[in-house]
Amino acid sequence: MVREFNILITGVGGQGVILMSELLGKAAIVDGLSVRGSEILGMAVRGGSVTSIIRVGEDVYGPLIPAGKCDIVIGLEPSEALRNASYLSKSGLVILNTVPIIPFTVSLGRSSYPTLEQVVEKLNSIASKIIKLDAAQIAQEAGSLLAANVVMLGALLGTELLPLKVATINERIQARFAAKVAPVNIKAFDLGYQVCQQAVK
Amino acid sequence: MKELTIGSDAPGERIFVLGNEAIARGAIEAGVQVATAYPGTPSSEILENLAGVAKEIDMYVEWSTNEKTAFEGALGASICGVRAMASMKHVGLNVAHDPLMTASHIRAKGGLVVVVADDPWAWSSQNEQDSRYVALQGFIPVLEPSSLQEAKDMTADAFRLSEEFGQLFMVRSVTRIGHGRSDIVLGEISRERRKGSFKKDPGLLVYVPRTARINKPLMLERFERIKKAVNTMAYNKLQMAGKARLGIIACGLSYSYTMEAVKWLGLEDEVSILKIGTPNPLPEELIIKLLKSVKEILVVEELDPFVELHVKAIAGEHNIGVKVHGKDVVSQLGELSTRKVTEAIAKLTKSKLPVDFAELDKLEQEAAPLLPLRPPALCPGCPHRASFRAITTAAQRVAKDYGEDVEPIYPSDIGCYTLALNPPLHAVDTTVCMGGSFGLANGMARVVEAPIIAHLGDSTFFHAGIPPLINAVYNKANITMVVLDNSATAMTGFQPHPGTGYTATGDETATLRAEDVARACGVKFVEVIDPFDLKAATETVEKAMRFQGPAVLVFRGLCTMIELRDKKKAGEKIVPYHVDQDKCDPKCDACIKLLGCPAIIKQGDKAVIDAALCTGCSICAQVCPYKAIIKE
DSSP states (O other), rough: OOOEEEEEEEETOOOOOOOOHHHHHHHHHHOOOOOEEEETTOOSSSSSEEEEEEETTOOSSSSSOOOOOOOEEESHHHHHHHHHHGEEEEEEEEEEEEEOOOHHHHHTTTTOOHHHHHHHHHHHOOOOOOEEEEEHHHHHHTGGGHHHHHHHHHHHHHTTTOOOOOOHHHHHHHHHOOOHHHHHHHHHHHHHHHHHHHHHO | OOOOOOTOTTTEEEEEEEEEHHHHHHHHTTTOOEEEEETTTTTHHHHHHHHHHHHHHEEEEOOOSSHHHHHHHHHHHHTTTSEEEEEEEEHHHHHHHHHHHHTTTSSSSOOOOEEEEGGGGGTTTOOOOHHHHHHHHHTTEEEOSSHHHHHHHHHHHHHHHHHTTTTTEEEEEHHHHHHHHEEEOOOOOOOOOOOOOOOOOOHHOOOOOHHHHHHHHHHHHHHEEEEEEGGGOOOOOOOTTTTTTTTEETTTTHHHHHHHHHTTTOOOOEEEEEEOOOOBOHHHHHHHHHHHHHHHEEOOOSSHHHHHHHHHHHHTTTTTTOEEOOOOOOSSSSSHHHHHHHHHHHHHHHHOOOOOOHHHHHHHHHHHGGOOOOOOOOOOTHHHHHHHHHHHHHHHHHHHHHHHTOBBBBBBBBSGGGGSSTTTTOOSSSSSSTTTHHHHHHHHHHHOOOOOOEEEHHHHHHIHHHHHHHHHHHOOOOEEEEEEEEESSSTTTOOOOOOSOOOOSSSSOOOOOHHHHHEEEEEEEEEEOOOOOOHHHHHHHHHHHHSSOOOOOOOOOHHHHHHHHHHHHOOOOOOOOOTTTTOOOOOTHHHHHHHHHHEEEEETEEEEOTTTTTOOOOOHHHHOOOEEEEEE
């Protein structure tokens, strides 16, 4: 029985953060787990920060991850991962897509964007491990840039920390996507899974 | 295998849902026949999901023009004997306040429930008001869920209770309930469909003074009965610990944070917990029992000290010597969290914190200066950006007539366009409430020597913009009133409204036009403008602002999100613009500085258009002084 496992998925509007948490949540209940979660979209339709939380286990009541208790942060965008770093536990893991999305405020000169090294350094000061991958390139390899979020989902399962069956997630992907694009997403999932497995070894 | 949905007749099955779907499911299980709402985050998905299954389950579902109309519709159906629900956000409840206060006097025939979604931290709202005070004022019993399962169960049960006690009930949600996700177990769906009938009963339904005097004592009697009943309702639960050092009273969702906090601190055997599911009226007998068992009490609740004040009053009335804590140790601001509750309990019990929160705060402070600002922004291609460019250009010109340093005033409203508050558009000077733009402009026009051009959206216009427009005509206010008509309630998810030509359930209907309404109201200057023709738009705005008396401008351009969706469906290609770097002056930056479009970025000193984001709206090409932005 799982007592408590906390996942925070973060990125930018349009990257498919919410879709990932839906796939995870639906798969979790198929595998007999209790799920709690929440999302914050703010006022942004596109381009704003998006965070989604998925928590599984018998001891979970609330929709939010207590600060210092997050087991895995999935960053679809580097600066957004950093923004949520203080949720991480000491044994927490970060799966990081290294491809930045630079907001227009940087063009306007209203803010600046950190280097990847700065992001990784700060995350390293708390996380036990960071798994870095170029989800865009892997998604492209699978057949579509749009599948970058599913690559990250594959990487999450690739840690084998989650009490979820790969077959169940695959079923959810099949059910969620149109027949035409489902194979691309299955492939994206598999590639993400493999990259993570190699990184963990 | 067919996917289970909130409309599925599958009692006992588990499904993974959004909180607002859970609430919608509760209404379906209760056999609600009429559901009404006006969109508002975080409540919109309740009605949206009901609209999706309305025909299949035989429920009448409508987007009403505003919350007052929505609630009145539900009340009318309830008076005729069927179960009815109105859902809205917390500030929407203010709009419905007038009928709400009298509705509670009417002995409910068909179960009547108002679902209200509060928004602690004002994630998507103009304030974080606490709806429980409205319920207190109106003698409206409140059910407040601690989980999504309870949100579903309470919603369904609220209709039964409303009929059992003859009283209007409220279900109070918060952002983390409505926009939470969880598995829930489905219950039985009531297939009962009643035929509505109206029975003349002026002593109950016609609120002349005498009727209020007759029905108020009856309402108070009903409320007294409910006050007794809540002590044995399963939504309130007292868990007494063997060696309790502290008693906690946790209301609604705060109960979930409390349970996690107590476990995290390892205090399960030392803390007694009273879960509150009915904040109004409170289960007094359970509270007294807990108060008598400990020396110290902590009340955990989001937003204001509603339960806390009552608990202090109860302790005083019954002479119980107990110290009651609440907002002295748990913040009155924003959302609660397991951390906040953990810190409060640790302080009162002198326990060691399970995690070094200070270290996490330090990390957050160190990371903050590295993080880019990523505020919500008008989408690339948004017609509002084009409209604001025309509005501000014209308004600056007109302001010159008033004096060299006179600034135009831009009263704004509730919608996507509020985002023009940010640079570089700077076209929002006030935002207070729905329709407040036109309303505030009326008063400003009496006292300032400056041009005033107020704006609101199409859905907001139909919601609350028409009375202040009529006021401007009637009282001869010299203001320009702009309707930014993108044919959708865009901010909350593109819901239809009286100007879109179709209903919540997708049926075709009459299309009301803001310009027709304005003309019918007696406005003498009314023009419809294409936002993407910048030159013509700017000239028309200038003309309107120079017109003596109220003027109305309708900027009509479909919401880009809808346009892109439609184009994608039709297989139409989007042709983006690009910057001809030979013609572009890298020192100019007019496109960036005037528009703030997320699709235009600086790469080195070059302005570059992100082809993946550009919708081909052309407005940057129109502002470029070098004609350097061209279509591919």
